[in-house]
Amino acid sequence: xxxxxxxxxKVVLVAALGLFFVNCNDKCLNKEKLGExxxxxxxxxxxKAKASLTAAYTDLKDYRFGWTYWxxxxxxxxxxxxxxxxxxxxxxxxxxxxxxxxxxxxVTKRWYMCYRGINKCNQAIEGxxxxxxxxxxxxxxxxxxxxxxxxLRAFYHFQLLICxxxxxxxxxxxxxxxxxxxxxxxxxxxxxxxxxxxxxxxxLYLKSEYSRYELGRVTKxxxxxxxxxxxxxxxxxxxxxxxxxxxxxxxxxELDDDYKHIFSLDGENGVESIFEIxxxxxxxxxSAYSNNGNFQTLFMxxxxxxxxxxxxxxxxDLADAxxxxxxxxxxxxxxLTTEEVYANEIPSEVWNWYNNQTDIVMANDxxxxxxxTLTFNRTGYYQQKTYVYPKxxxxxxxxxENNTRIMRYAEVxxxxxxxxxxxxxxxxxxxxxxxxxxxxxxxxISSEGSDLLDAIYVERRLxxxxxxxxxxxxxxxxxxxxxxxxxxxxKYWPVPQDEIDYSSGEIExxxxx
Numbered sequence: 001x002x003x004x005x006x007x008x009x010k011v012v013l014v015a016a017l018g019l020f021f022v023n024c025n026d027k028c029l030n031k032e033k034l035g036e037x038x039x040x041x042x043x044x045x046x047x048k049a050k051a052s053l054t055a056a057y058t059d060l061k062d063y064r065f066g067w068t069y070w071x072x073x074x075x076x077x078x079x080x081x082x083x084x085x086x087x088x089x090x091x092x093x094x095x096x097x098x099x100x101x102x103x104x105x106x107v108t109k110r111w112y113m114c115y116r117g118i119n120k121c122n123q124a125i126e127g128x129x130x131x132x133x134x135x136x137x138x139x140x141x142x143x144x145x146x147x148x149x150x151x152l153r154a155f156y157h158f159q160l161l162i163c164x165x166x167x168x169x170x171x172x173x174x175x176x177x178x179x180x181x182x183x184x185x186x187x188x189x190x191x192x193x194x195x196x197x198x199x200x201x202x203x204l205y206l207k208s209e210y211s212r213y214e215l216g217r218v219t220k221x222x223x224x225x226x227x228x229x230x231x232x233x234x235x236x237x238x239x240x241x242x243x244x245x246x247x248x249x250x251x252x253x254e255l256d257d258d259y260k261h262i263f264s265l266d267g268e269n270g271v272e273s274i275f276e277i278x279x280x281x282x283x284x285x286x287s288a289y290s291n292n293g294n295f296q297t298l299f300m301x302x303x304x305x306x307x308x309x310x311x312x313x314x315x316x317d318l319a320d321a322x323x324x325x326x327x328x329x330x331x332x333x334x335x336l337t338t339e340e341v342y343a344n345e346i347p348s349e350v351w352n353w354y355n356n357q358t359d360i361v362m363a364n365d366x367x368x369x370x371x372x373t374l375t376f377n378r379t380g381y382y383q384q385k386t387y388v389y390p391k392x393x394x395x396x397x398x399x400x401e402n403n404t405r406i407m408r409y410a411e412v413x414x415x416x417x418x419x420x421x422x423x424x425x426x427x428x429x430x431x432x433x434x435x436x437x438x439x440x441x442x443x444x445i446s447s448e449g450s451d452l453l454d455a456i457y458v459e460r461r462l463x464x465x466x467x468x469x470x471x472x473x474x475x476x477x478x479x480x481x482x483x484x485x486x487x488x489x490x491k492y493w494p495v496p497q498d499e500i501d502y503s504s505g506e507i508e509x510x511x512x513x
Contacts, residue, residue, distance in 0.1 A: 017055065025484035039173075043127040046136050053145045058218075058278045059117035063295035066404065067128040068110040070296065070312055071095070072163060072493075073468030078483060079318045079461070083378045084311040088504040098490040102497035102513055111162055114156040114172065121153035140203070147203035148218040151226070154196040158230060161189050162472050165302045165510060171196075183508065190234040196378050198229045207252050207274075214280035215269040216403075221252050225274045225407050228415045233476050241419035244412050247274075253409035255439050260333035263385040265392060265402060281394040281401040288460055293399025300383045301334075305345045305374040306390075307397045314381040322330050326461050329441045334465045336384040338377060344389060346370045379477040410436055410463050418456050428451055433459055487512070 041047055059065055074080045075092070082092035088471035094100050102105055128145050136142040153171075160167045168181040204220040205288055224246045231240035231462070247253065254271050261267045269276060277296040301308025314335050350370055357363035386402065394400045413432045420429035426448060434444040435457060440463070447455045460473060474480040475491060489512035500507050 006041045013237050026394060037124070037131075039127050039230075043131050044135070046141070047140070049124075049128045049131060049136070049145055052120075052127055053149055056117065056120040056124050056149050059113050059120065059156075060152075061279065061292065062107045063398075064111060065113040065117070066277075066294070066296045067220060067299070068106050068113070068163075069159075069404075070299075070468045071106055072110065074466065074470055074474060075312050076483075077470035077474060078315060079465055079470045080312050080314050081378055082311060083313040084309050085376055085377060088309065088311060089376070089378070097485040098486075098487065100493060100513075102494035102500070104494075104507065107493050108496040108498070110493075111160065113159045117156045118170050119152055119173070121149045121156065125153070126173050138282065143203040144205055147200035147223075150196055150200040151204070151218045151223050154193045154200070154230075155226065156483040157189065157193055157196075158226075161186065161193070162233070162475070162492050164495055166508070181424070190230065192228060193230050194234070194239075197223050197230065200336075206250070216276060218275065221247055222275040222407060224250075225412050225415075228412060228419070229407070232415050232419060233472075237419045237422035241423055241425075241487075242415035242417055245251045245420060247409070247412045248416065251332060253412070255409060255413075256433065257438060257439070259329055262408065263333065263405070265388075272409045273405065274409060274412070277404040279398050279399075279401050279403055281396070283396075285399070293362075293394055293396065294386075294402050294404065295398050296404065297400040297402060298397055299384055300386045301388070302341045302345065302374055302382050303376050305341060310376050310382070312383060313377075313379045314466065315379055316381075318461075319381060321458070322462060325458065325462060327440055327441070327442060330462055330465070332384075334384050336382040336387050338374070341374060341382065342371055345374075383466050405467060408467075410439075411469075414456065414460050414463065417459075421453055421456060429456065436463055504512065 051137070071082070071092070075082050076095065082089050082096065095106065125146055128142060128149070131142065133142050134138040148436070157167070157169065165186055166183045167189065169184050169189060170181065171192075200218075201220060201223040202323065204218060204223050207215075207219045207221050210217065210219065226245050228243035228247065231237070231243060253274060256267065256270055256272045262270060262272055267273075268278075272433070275322050277286050277294075278293045282292040285292055298307065299309050299311045301310070303310025318333065319335055322328070322335070334470075346367075349365070354363050385405075388400050388402050392400075413436055417429040417432040420432065421428070422438045429452060430445065430447070433452075435461060437444065444454050445452075457477065457479075461470060464473075471480075474483065480486045492510045494510055494513035495507060500509060
């Protein structure tokens with residue numbers, strides 16, 4: 001089937017003329033704004049090339065991409081409920097019950113944000129490829145820039161693939177609104193993403209080769225780790241094992257001894273970090289669409305007692321899973337309890353006053369009024385991994401500087417364990433699994449056969465809880481039927497209705513919608 005490509009890019013103001021958008025990060029990315037210039041006139045020096053590449057990262061930071069990332073990754077699963085106000089919670093129910101329409105806001109946001117990011121990757125790739133290598137400090141740097149954009153393009157396509165299934169692959173810059181591109185089959189999309197990453201991996205730099213000012217960019221380690229993940233999803237277990245082993249053997253990464261430290265501000269881009277979306281507390285950029293801060297913090301912090309919306313609350317089911325496995329270390333670092341919210345958010349002078357009162361009834365009544373400011377608390381838990389303590393919060397509520405963790409070394413070990421299981425190397429699977437369990441303060445396991453696979457699945461849930469992999473994990477392992485309302489014909493979300501309308505019905509809608 002064919003689709004009208006101009007509908008995909010209706011959110012991109014100028015594709016053919018190469019209008020670039022830059023929303024950069026002081027931690028790792030160039031901050032130069034780009035003007036309105038044709039590609040031929042724009043790509044004239046290394047700084048322009050770097051700024052174009054930087055633009056390809058910016059849609060990862062857009063709050064609409066982040067919103068769909070956790071909504072589709074965590075909130076659809078048994079790990080979390082949408083929560084928030086009654087209006088917020090009710091508005092998500094059509095997705096939670098797998099009855100979303102083709103014009104649902106989050107369904108369309110994921111589609112357009114990813115294709116907008118892909119467009120910027122294509123601009124960077126083709127523009128930089130057309131430049132003479134003498135314009136760069138080295139040929140290797142030019143190739144690295146291209147490889148970074150290529151990896152990001154693969155990442156955006158993967159996000160679309162796991163959400164919609166058959167999608168158009170955009171591997172070049174669109175220069176005509178008359179161009180049509182076919183939807184590709186799921187198996188082919190996986191193979192294309194893998195080939196893109198393999199092509200990029202060779203030209204990328206190791207994490208250790210970056211300065212601290214450039215941490216946050218795509219590295220060789222991320223390409224290798226992502227290759228392991230994509231191959232796992234594609235059930236290419238032998239290749240998943242090979243790529244995960246490359247990351248392990250590189251000695252570029254190790255587990256952080258302190259699990260909770262990983263998610264602190266001090267733990268950003270630490271020894272375990274493979275790729276993070278980097279944010280800063282910008283004093284000048286404060287809007288939802290043009291800022292360098294992490295808007296997702298605002299979504300998830302407790303409602304009213306903070307300036308948060310109280311959305312994406314962890315479930316009691318997740319808490320029970322930690323308890324059933326005796327996993328107190330990761331539970332404490334993942335789940336923020338109601339009592340911890342009170343301890344963190346109620347001012348110390350209020351607690352001091354409370355503790356010094358002799359009239360217990362009056363003191364309790366006063367303290368309970370403070371506690372009552374926490375509203376729409378549906379589960380008793382909040383996301384500890386994205387929580388920012390009061391002393392570290394931005395005064396501009398959309399600009400908190402905590403990074404979003406995309407891949408960690410622990411996930412690579414889990415991918416390796418699962419791939420080893422499927423390639424009949426159960427001993428190596430147990431070794432990788434037990435390394436992670438040791439860090440969590442848990443005893444080694446000696447499980448075999450299907451019990452070992454179940455143990456790997458449990459470990460993935462507990463280790464990565466709150467990091468937006470749970471629902472895709474349930475889908476790829478054929479366990480999504482544990483979710484109420486889910487059915488096989490709702491495996492993929494509907495293609496946005498505008499795409500069908502613009503293509504005069506030529507694009508196929510996913511089954512069930």
